[in-house]
Amino acid sequence: MYDGKNKTEVIVVGAGPAGISGAITLARAGKKVVLIERGMFAGSKNVFGGAIYTVPTKEIFPDFETEAPLERRNIEHNFMILGKSDATTISYRKDENVSYSVIRGKFDRWAAEQAKKEGVVLVEQTVVRELLKENNRVIGVKTELEEYYSDIVVLADGVNSLLAK
Ligand SMILES: Cc1cc2nc3c(=O)[nH]c(=O)nc-3n(C[C@H](O)[C@H](O)[C@H](O)COP(=O)(O)OP(=O)(O)OC[C@H]3O[C@@H](n4cnc5c(N)ncnc54)[C@H](O)[C@@H]3O)c2cc1C
Numbered sequence: 001m002y003d004g005k006n007k008t009e010v011i012v013v014g015a016g017p018a019g020i021s022g023a024i025t026l027a028r029a030g031k032k033v034v035l036i037e038r039g040m041f042a043g044s045k046n047v048f049g050g051a052i053y054t055v056p057t058k059e060i061f062p063d064f065e066t067e068a069p070l071e072r073r074n075i076e077h078n079f080m081i082l083g084k085s086d087a088t089t090i091s092y093r094k095d096e097n098v099s100y101s102v103i104r105g106k107f108d109r110w111a112a113e114q115a116k117k118e119g120v121v122l123v124e125q126t127v128v129r130e131l132l133k134e135n136n137r138v139i140g141v142k143t144e145l146e147e148y149y150s151d152i153v154v155l156a157d158g159v160n161s162l163l164a165k
Contacts, residue, residue, distance in 0.1 A: 005149075006140075006146060006147060006148045007148075007150065008033065008034045008121070008148070009031045009033065009152065010023075010026050010031050010032070010033045010150055010151065010152045010153075010154060011035075011036065011140065011141055011148055011152070011153045011154070012026075012034070012036070012154045012156055013128045013141060013153065013154065013155050013156060013157045013163060014036075014037065014155070014156040014157035014158060015035050015037035015039075015108065015112050015115075015124075015156075016042075016046055016156060016158060017108070017111070019035060019037070019156030019157075020060075020108065020111045020112055020114075020115050021060045022154055022156055023115050024114065025060070027115065027119045032119075033119070033120045033121065034120075034121045034148060034150070035112070035121065035122050035123065036123045036128055036141065036148070037112070037122070037123070037125075038127040038128070039124065039125070040124065040125055041109050041112070041124055042109050042111065043103075043106065043108025043109045043111075047104060048104060050102065051074060051099040051100065051101055051102075052099060052102050054097045054098060054100070061111065061114060068102070068110050069103075069106040069110050070100040070101070070102055070107075071100070071101045071103060072100065073098055073100055074099045074100060075093055075094060075098050076091060076092070076093050077092055077093075077099075078090070078091045126143045126144065126145070127143060127144055128142070128157070129141075129142050129143060129144060130163070131153060131163060132147060132149070138153050140153065
């Protein structure tokens with residue numbers, strides 16, 4: 001089945017926070033990594049509530065507070081417990097290790113650029129359709145256009161991963 005072309009050490013499917021972080025970590029460990037994202041660019045298909053947290057983000061991007069596209073520093077947090085007809089709010093303020101609000105279309109795109117600087121090959125606008133298997137073992141992925149082979153395939157295509165199913 002494998003024709004000797006398009007072979008790498010690791011394929012990561014999905015350039016969200018998990019895929020980008022995984023790809024960078026593997027690249028830093030010396031692995032050849034191809035990161036495949038179906039969107040026009042990393043973050044183009046993603047929305048979320050808006051806050052990223054400093055401590056885990058720094059593990060991957062130590063200088064993100066000065067380099068990444070951040071919207072706002074969040075120093076106050078409010079949690080509201082709702083009753084049937086009333087509500088109780090608990091607030092706290094914190095100046096260190098705060099969170100930042102970001103727009104995924106900007107932040108993920110920046111993060112994917114950092115992955116490229118670490119040697120990750122980013123392939124965008126490419127949907128992984130299925131996993132390639134040989135002797136009941138995953139040996140790569142099939143996209144709309146091509147087949148890519150690798151020693152390891154990491155699925156980081158989100159919580160509703162069709163590929164995992
Ligand atoms: C309403 C809401 C609000 C949230 N608010 C926050 C918040 O404020 N802070 C926070 O930290 N978290 C928040 N989260 C959670 C956060 O969105 C997830 O934890 C995070 O996005 C998970 O990252 P991921 O990389 O696993 O997956 P995703 O971010 O889902 O990334 C998966 C990537 O894989 C790509 N992909 C999928 N299938 C394929 C395929 N077949 N081929 C190629 N590419 C593929 C997608 O295009 C996508 O880019 C929120 C979630 C929701 C739903």
